[in-house]
Every structure is written in C-alpha cells, then in structure tokens.
Amino acid sequence: MDWKSFMEGGKHLSIFALSLRAIILYIALIIATRMMGHRQVGIISGHNYLVAAGIVSLAAIRMINPESSLTAGLIIVFAYAGVNILLSYFDIKWPNVIDRKPxxxxxxxxxxxxxxxxxxxxxxxxxxxxxxxxxxxxxxxxxxxxxxxxxxxxxxxxxxLPLTRKQMNLPPKPVALPTILIYNGKIDENNLHQMGLDSTWLKKKLGEKGITDSKDVFLAMLEANGTVYISV
Incomplete structure (x- = not known):
C-alpha cells in the first residue's frame, strides 16, 4: 500500500484503503466526541451544534472522496473538538457572552x-x-x-397541576430504578443478591406467571413498588 496516497489522497485507492480510511475517521470522531463530553452529545448550545454539523460533514467528505487528505481531516476534527472544549469552558465561566439567554x-x-x-x-x-x-x-x-x-x-x-400523593394525604411511593433480574434467558445473580433475593424467590415469581424455566424469559425486572415485570 502507498501510505502517502493513503494519507494525502489519491485517485486509485483500493477498497481496503478506502475502508481503512473510513474506520480511522470514525474512530477519530468517537475520540473527539468523548473529548467534548456530554455537552456535545446533548447539543445544548449553538457552538455545540455547529461543531457537530461541521465534524460530521467533514468526515463524510473524507470518507466519500478518495482524493481528499486524511491527515488534514484528522487535524481539522481534533481542532474542531479543541475549539469546542475551549468555548464550552468559556460558556461555563461567562454564559451570557458565549451563548444565548433564556x-x-x-x-x-x-x-x-x-x-x-x-x-x-x-x-x-x-x-x-x-x-x-x-x-x-x-x-x-x-x-x-x-x-x-x-x-x-x-x-x-x-x-x-395534577394532585400529588402528599396533597391527597397518601403515603409516598418508593422511587428507584427498576432492577434487571433476567435478560435474554440469563439470570443476573449479582442484581438478585444485591436486592437480598435468591433463585427460590425468583422461581416462585416465575411460577406465578406459569413459567417453569428462566431460559424462556426475555426480560424480568423488579420495579420500585415490588412488582415483577416479566416478558417472554
């Protein structure tokens, strides 16, 4: 493989070279997105949106056009990411200057x-x-x-506003994330033990639904109110 043509672009790049260039750009996009953090993923400000649109467009051009420079593309991707990180920092320090107000x-x-x-x-x-x-x-x-x-x-x-349980003098309902007990037929022993439960309890719950084998269950979750949701 001609590495100079691979990096700087050429008319006669092989399918393997084009595929490898696309993979490298894709990995670079993932790294750049990780560098920019959750703000970029959420696109919660104007400059985040511009960076996302610019990086995606740039990567698409480099992936499609074999004559485009891969080196230049990688430099621009990380330059975009660096500028976005800097602007995000300024946005936190001086939000009224960098971004719009509500x-x-x-x-x-x-x-x-x-x-x-x-x-x-x-x-x-x-x-x-x-x-x-x-x-x-x-x-x-x-x-x-x-x-x-x-x-x-x-x-x-x-x-x-809708009535709340407090306004109706009802006891509060527990609030917590549901816990996965079975996924795709496999029992999550760690979650089961963390909830202070065992396989005997789980088999009993499955038996109440007419299920004899956990391998027949696609998803079983223990909800905050004690309900066991089961989907086969």
Whole structure:
C-alpha cells in the first residue's frame, strides 16, 4: 500500500484503503466526541451544534472522496473538538457572552408578543411545542420559557397541576430504578443478591406467571413498588 496516497489522497485507492480510511475517521470522531463530553452529545448550545454539523460533514467528505487528505481531516476534527472544549469552558465561566439567554415567551398567563417576534417563534411553533409538553390549553399555563438550547419549558398554573400523593394525604411511593433480574434467558445473580433475593424467590415469581424455566424469559425486572415485570 502507498501510505502517502493513503494519507494525502489519491485517485486509485483500493477498497481496503478506502475502508481503512473510513474506520480511522470514525474512530477519530468517537475520540473527539468523548473529548467534548456530554455537552456535545446533548447539543445544548449553538457552538455545540455547529461543531457537530461541521465534524460530521467533514468526515463524510473524507470518507466519500478518495482524493481528499486524511491527515488534514484528522487535524481539522481534533481542532474542531479543541475549539469546542475551549468555548464550552468559556460558556461555563461567562454564559451570557458565549451563548444565548433564556427568553420568556409567556408570563402570568399572558403571551409576550415582542419576545415571540424577537425569537422568531410563530404561534404554530409554540402551540406544537406546548402540545408535546402536554399543555393543550393556554389558559392553564402560567409561564413559558424558550431555553438557550431551543427547547421550551412550561410552568402550569397551580389550579391546572395534577394532585400529588402528599396533597391527597397518601403515603409516598418508593422511587428507584427498576432492577434487571433476567435478560435474554440469563439470570443476573449479582442484581438478585444485591436486592437480598435468591433463585427460590425468583422461581416462585416465575411460577406465578406459569413459567417453569428462566431460559424462556426475555426480560424480568423488579420495579420500585415490588412488582415483577416479566416478558417472554
């Protein structure tokens, strides 16, 4: 293999060389994304979005065009990542300088027309976002905020909020993540023991569902309220 053509590009690269270049670029993208951390994955600011779009476009061009320089592509990918990390640091230190501020679109149940115009949010856009939040009636909403990352936060009026267990004088329900006991027919012994349970208890629970062999179970989970969810 001609390594100079491989790195700098050439018209007659083999399928193996093209595949290897694509793999190298893909691994570089993974490393760069890991370097940038969760902020990049969540795309929670404008510069995060630009970096993501730029890196993906750059990598796609290098993967498709055999005459493009792989070396230059790798340099630009990590340069993009470095600039994004720097901007993210500045964003934490001086958020009002680097990124946008949240914009209040509704306050005390009144739509702020100037804020809607300045943010380029149409009424259809706003109503669609509110429906996704489960807020179908404007009369039930107290405050609407357009967050810097483009999402909308909704605060409903007190009379429109659902009753809580505390308001109904009911005991609180335990809140915890469900624990996987069986996945794809295999019992997770560590999770079972951490919950203070054993295989006898699990077999009893499976027997209540008419299941005699754990290998027939695709997924079994112990939920916070003590319910065992079983899917075969």
């Amino acid at each position: 914009v209040i679109l509704m306050k005390d149940g009144i739509l702020l027309k100037r804020s809607l115009f300045d943010s380029h949010v149409t009424l259809d856009n706003l109503l669609g976002q509110l429906r996704l939040k489960g807020a179908h009636n404007l009369s039930e909403i107290d405050t609407v905020v357009l967050e810097p990352y483009g999402k909308i936060s909704v605060i409903k009026k007190l009379e429109a």
